[in-house]
Amino acid sequence: MIADRLQTDDVIEVAGHLEEKRGIYQMALSWVDNDGNRNRKSISTHLPVKGNKKRAETMLQKTRQEYEEMLMQAQQQEALLQQEKDEQPENQEEDSKILFADFMEQWLDVIRPEIKLTTYGGYCMNVKSAIAPYFREKGIYLQDLTASDINDFYAEQLKRVKATSVHKYHANISKALKYAVEKDFIPYSVMGKVKRPKKERFVGKFLKQSEVVALFKAVQGHKLELGVILGAFYGLRRGEIVGLKWEAIDFEANTITVEHTVTMATIDGKRIVVAADTTKSKSSYRTLPLVPQFRAKLLAVWEEQQYYKKLCGKSYNKVEGVYIYVDQLGNRIKPDYLTREFPDFMVENEFRKMRFHDLRHSCASLLLACRVPLKQIQEWLGHSDFAITANTYAHLEFNSKLASASAMTWIDKTSLAQLPPEPIAPQLQLPEPILT
Known part of the structure; x- marks a missing residue:
């Protein structure tokens, strides 16, 4: 097994300490990966500082161990992919190939420590429910994958989902193939020749x-x-609504700060709640006025x-x-x-x-x-x-349209200007609806 061959130097150690933020313990984790890059992550314990130091220290120790195990698994998966490419006999090229479906699932394990848990949950859903099952049934290998194969996959998926979902599949496959190129599993990515379906323009429902x-x-x-x-x-x-805390409300300054979120994610087939001191994007972190x-x-x-x-x-x-x-x-x-x-x-x-x-x-x-x-x-x-x-x-956006209408003063010179300014609106008789 690859894990048995890993040297002590290959083991990633996760350091950690507790920090206080607005009266709540935060777990500050840090580690150096095999490429020498330093990584940091802050996770809330949701425990008030007062009277919870031992509980917070226990959570910190457990979280450090979990991250070390997770990073080790990702390291092993990456080593496995590299081994399947490099360690096979040169005269057994077919044996060194990996199914594209298997590669996508192994790629999930590699990137897991690098992304948010909710993002990982979304990737898992895309890969395990749609991408991997389709390509496993087709029996297509990573090394033999073509743009036509991916276009056929998109066409098949559009029969059951909207183009928005296919765009998510496209993003996952693109990232995975970019990783495959970086690791020399394939010479280049075929995504440059893939045609993404046209995304439908969203028109939501609005309350007056x-x-x-x-x-x-x-x-x-x-x-x-x-x-x-x-x-x-x-x-x-x-x-953002469910994640709003009392500490985010400043009754003196009359402000609301959006800085914490509570979301749902499906991880390993289980639906879990993810609470984090992060927002969807940097712009999502914002302060709004607290109206009376x-x-x-x-x-x-x-x-x-x-x-x-x-x-x-x-x-x-x-x-x-x-x-x-x-x-x-x-x-x-x-x-x-x-x-x-x-x-x-x-x-x-x-x-x-x-x-x-x-x-x-x-x-x-x-x-x-x-x-x-x-x-x-x-x-x-x-x-x-x-x-x-x-x-x-x-x-x-109606204001610009009103300005455009007002600018076209030439209508005052037409016969329409001679009509009564406020004619009586006719009462239209609508047909009765046909019940089925």
Whole structure:
């Protein structure tokens, strides 16, 4: 086995120590890889500093061991791939080949220590549910892979998924083949000749101002209320809403800082919750104003939580109780709850059925209706690139269209200008709907 042949110098040791950040213990890990690159990672223990030093030290020790094992596995997988290429007899070229499906799965193990756990979960889903099964059935080897093989794969997948999903497959395959070239498993990547399918333009559902007002009234007192407010008014993502902590609220400066997220990931077939002091991108880390109406709401939520904390005593979840969005026992609301329950709530209360994420799009739509420029909307929503904001919401941008219409004054010289300025609008008789 390769593991048996690894020398002591090949073993990656992970150092670590505890740091304090806003009253919470953070685990600071660091290690040097085989290429001499120093890597650092900070992971929250979610434990308050007061009275939790031993628990935090235990968590640190366990996390260090887990990372050392994970890095060792990645090192072994990389060595295995290199061995399969280099150590086979030269006259047995076919025996040295590796199925592309096997290569993709081994590549997952290699990159696991280098990416976020949630990102790794997404990669796993793409590779293990779509890419690997298809190419394993075809029996295509990494060394024999062609652009036509990948184009055929895309065409087959488009029969069951949207182009957005195929773009994710494309990104994973591109990264994997780039790695294969770097390690000399193949001479070049065929991705330059692969045609990505045209991505459909996204058009989400948006609530009008009157609908949002009605929704806030309907959701009042419901478990969904806090999530709906943060989604529709502040445009927060699901993970940002569930990950909002009390320490992120400054009642003196009246600000909300988005700096912590709670998301879901599927790792090794298991659905897990991932809490981290990171956001989707650097731009997603942002500070927003705490408006008086929501400030009052948060103070009411705080008082309610203090009541239940005292009422439940030791049964109250003090670890997750640092979050704003919790139940009566202090248990943090799960991200999947919002995704699952919101569409049903909308239907039950006679609103248009939509996804929870559409509240974020509604926020952007309402900002545009209030003549807020797209650049400011980008900053409010925490988009990493202005192009994302422009491409998603430019079709709703009405102010520039009004300016264009006003500029065409020549219409005043036409016969249309002679018509009554405010004619009576006709009452149209719509046909009865045909029931099937």
